[in-house]
Amino acid sequence: MVEVKDLKKRYGDKQAVNGVSFSVKKGEIFGILGPNGAGKTTTLEMMETLRPIDSGSVVIDGINVKDDPQAIKYLIGVQPQSPAFQDKTRLVEVVEMFAAAYGEKVDALSFLRDVDLEEKAKSYVEDLSGGQKQRLSITTALVHGPKVFFLDEPTTGLDPQARRNLWELIGKVRDRGISVIMTTHYMDEAEILCDRIAVMDNGKIIALDTPKNLVKQLLARGFKKEQEVEQANLEDVFIDLTGKALRNEQ
Amino acid sequence: MKAPIKISPRRQSLRTSLFTVWAFARINTKRFFRDRTALFFTIIFPLIFLFVFGSLNSGGGDVSFNVAVISHSDSQFASDFVKQSSQSEVLKVDGDITSLDEAKEKMTRSELDATIILPESFGLTQPGESYPSGEAEIVYTQNSQASAVALTAILDAQFKAINSSIVTTVTPFTVKGTQLNENSLSAFDYTFAGLLGFALIGVGIFGPLNVFPELKKMGILRRLSTTPIRVWQYFLSTMIGQVAIGMLSFAALFIVAILVFNLEIVGNWFELIAFLLLGMVTILGIGLALGGWAKNERQAAPLSNIIIFPMMFLSGTFFPRFLMPEWLQAVSALLPLTPIIDGIRLIATEGKHLIEILPQIGLTGAWLVVIYIIAFRVFRWE
Numbered sequence: 368m369v370e371v372k373d374l375k376k377r378y379g380d381k382q383a384v385n386g387v388s389f390s391v392k393k394g395e396i397f398g399i400l401g402p403n404g405a406g407k408t409t410t411l412e413m414m415e416t417l418r419p420i421d422s423g424s425v426v427i428d429g430i431n432v433k434d435d436p437q438a439i440k441y442l443i444g445v446q447p448q449s450p451a452f453q454d455k456t457r458l459v460e461v462v463e464m465f466a467a468a469y470g471e472k473v474d475a476l477s478f479l480r481d482v483d484l485e486e487k488a489k490s491y492v493e494d495l496s497g498g499q500k501q502r503l504s505i506t507t508a509l510v511h512g513p514k515v516f517f518l519d520e521p522t523t524g525l526d527p528q529a530r531r532n533l534w535e536l537i538g539k540v541r542d543r544g545i546s547v548i549m550t551t552h553y554m555d556e557a558e559i560l561c562d563r564i565a566v567m568d569n570g571k572i573i574a575l576d577t578p579k580n581l582v583k584q585l586l587a588r589g590f591k592k593e594q595e596v597e598q599a600n601l602e603d604v605f606i607d608l609t610g611k612a613l614r615n616e617q
Numbered sequence: 618m619k620a621p622i623k624i625s626p627r628r629q630s631l632r633t634s635l636f637t638v639w640a641f642a643r644i645n646t647k648r649f650f651r652d653r654t655a656l657f658f659t660i661i662f663p664l665i666f667l668f669v670f671g672s673l674n675s676g677g678g679d680v681s682f683n684v685a686v687i688s689h690s691d692s693q694f695a696s697d698f699v700k701q702s703s704q705s706e707v708l709k710v711d712g713d714i715t716s717l718d719e720a721k722e723k724m725t726r727s728e729l730d731a732t733i734i735l736p737e738s739f740g741l742t743q744p745g746e747s748y749p750s751g752e753a754e755i756v757y758t759q760n761s762q763a764s765a766v767a768l769t770a771i772l773d774a775q776f777k778a779i780n781s782s783i784v785t786t787v788t789p790f791t792v793k794g795t796q797l798n799e800n801s802l803s804a805f806d807y808t809f810a811g812l813l814g815f816a817l818i819g820v821g822i823f824g825p826l827n828v829f830p831e832l833k834k835m836g837i838l839r840r841l842s843t844t845p846i847r848v849w850q851y852f853l854s855t856m857i858g859q860v861a862i863g864m865l866s867f868a869a870l871f872i873v874a875i876l877v878f879n880l881e882i883v884g885n886w887f888e889l890i891a892f893l894l895l896g897m898v899t900i901l902g903i904g905l906a907l908g909g910w911a912k913n914e915r916q917a918a919p920l921s922n923i924i925i926f927p928m929m930f931l932s933g934t935f936f937p938r939f940l941m942p943e944w945l946q947a948v949s950a951l952l953p954l955t956p957i958i959d960g961i962r963l964i965a966t967e968g969k970h971l972i973e974i975l976p977q978i979g980l981t982g983a984w985l986v987v988i989y990i991i992a993f994r995v996f997r998w999e
Binding site for chain 1: 633634636637639640641644647648651652832835836837839840841842843844845846
């Protein structure tokens with residue numbers, strides 16, 4: 368579905384992305400990990416038509432991003448790092464507007480239902496919690512039925528309940544046959560969610576495999592954790608104490 | 618999750634493109650009416666200006682002075698004078714004041730412009746004379762010199778009239794004023810056209826200028842740029858919304874001006890509306906260019922001040938251009954807002970037809986083309 372070949376991008380004298388290649392299959396969740404400044408976001412932005420590509424190619428569903436960015440826009444859905452919507456706008460209107468941007472008229476309520484926001488349909492966007500905004504953003508990115516869905520650090524700043532809820536949602540998107548490409552700083556998130564992971568540093572991919580294989584490879588190199596692995600961690604305690612039910616801040 | 622994946626059309630028909638424009642215009646205009654601050658500044662604010670400037674101008678020649686009259690004289694002439702003054706339209710006599718000290722206190726607070734003092738001998742017939750005489754004194758403070766000079770002139774004229782009725786002398790040379798052409802432009806006609814220009818700046822420039830940079834800062838336009846929407850679609854949707862809002866603001870101004878300030882529209886309404894639309898779209902282009910270019914509010918403010926303030930003061934928004942020195946008139950004639958304000962005045966209050974204001978239409982049209990070329994060039998989504 369997605370083919371990235373030797374992608375490069377330079378800002379001044381910094382080679383932000385330096386020859387990145389990978390491919391993503393239909394219905395796969397592909398994670399891009401790496402420290403800040405590794406080139407994750409730049410890579411995504413080039414794929415999303417937001418930044419001009421210096422060299423290399425991105426082909427989505429047979430269409431080269433460089434050749435026909437306008438056609439690519441119909442194939443992709445984009446979830447920005449911190450979703451924002453213009454205020455004084457109702458949720459239904461937000462969905463209607465995004466659909467209209469693709470020239471489509473949709474049943475906005477059903478799209479809100481998909482992300483459990485139906486009862487908020489008439490609310491203004493400024494009354495939503497962080498997690499609710501993320502969910503609204505996801506459903507607006509899917510109004511036109513894209514084939515590839517990009518998420519940039521979707522769960523940053525969310526509480527554990529909202530994070531879990533978002534994971535579930537991303538899983539459902541994948542189950543619809545949409546390819547998901549996401550970046551994250553959370554290893555647990557990558558481990559649970561991603562089918563395959565690319566680890567980036569200094570503009571290059573330094574490892575690419577399934578989470579399980581990456582761990583296996585590390586162990587095979589003789590790595591041992593200093594501490595005994597406990598059967599539960601603090602997050603398990605937190606979830607056990609506060610439950611999995613999603614909170615709405617207001 | 619349902620919603621089956623469908624193949625989207627790669628290229629949109631014009632109808633689909635306009636559907637996009639309409640949906641954005643509809644929702645964004647609704648949004649505008651939910652924003653009380655925006656409503657106040659675009660619709661109520663120009664109305665307040667209209668009331669302020671309207672009341673300043675509509676008085677016409679009705680100048681009046683607040684005065685106190687203190688008479689120390691018992692003469693018949695003095696009491697007649699006091700009685701006449703209190704009935705005068707020019708003099709508003711404060712009847713409560715009987716002493717100079719009271720008058721002084723009110724004058725220092727500018728509640729009174731001047732005090733007229735009639736001395737004891739005022740209006741008495743001096744020995745050896747056959748008619749009464751006297752000298753009235755006008756007391757005023759430094760702050761109200763202009764009023765006092767005018768008041769002195771008025772009283773002088775009054776006394777001259779009285780003098781001539783008592784002492785008949787021949788006045789071989791006189792001056793008579795004759796009013797010509799009662800349909801001439803009043804100060805209010807200029808003010809009103811200027812106010813429409815002011816409202817135009819509010820809707821056309823401040824509208825997009827307040828919205829676009831904020832949307833960019835929040836990343837909303839950037840997100841929108843990942844959808845297939847085109848710049849022209851976004852501009853057009855903004856235009857439809859702002860023109861609707863602008864027409865509403867204009868309608869309010871016209872209704873108040875006609876009902877309250879007796880504005881008389883002698884021109885053709887259709888021609889007026891057509892020209893207003895042209896002006897609105899042109900000025901809106903400036904807002905689209907500025908807002909589309911600026912990355913954030915901080916970038917927007919200085920540039921917009923450089924462009925808006927000269928236009929506001931030189932295009933005849935607050936005071937008519939004919940008051941300016943000639944070289945400035947020549948320069949300001951070329952500003953985009955000038956032909957619009959002139960054109961509105963020419964149609965609305967001078968009854969000119971579109972065909973007669975082709976210079977104004979041409980200049981506005983030229984600006985329209987230039988402004989929109991710039992607006993499309995400098996627009997950025999983030």
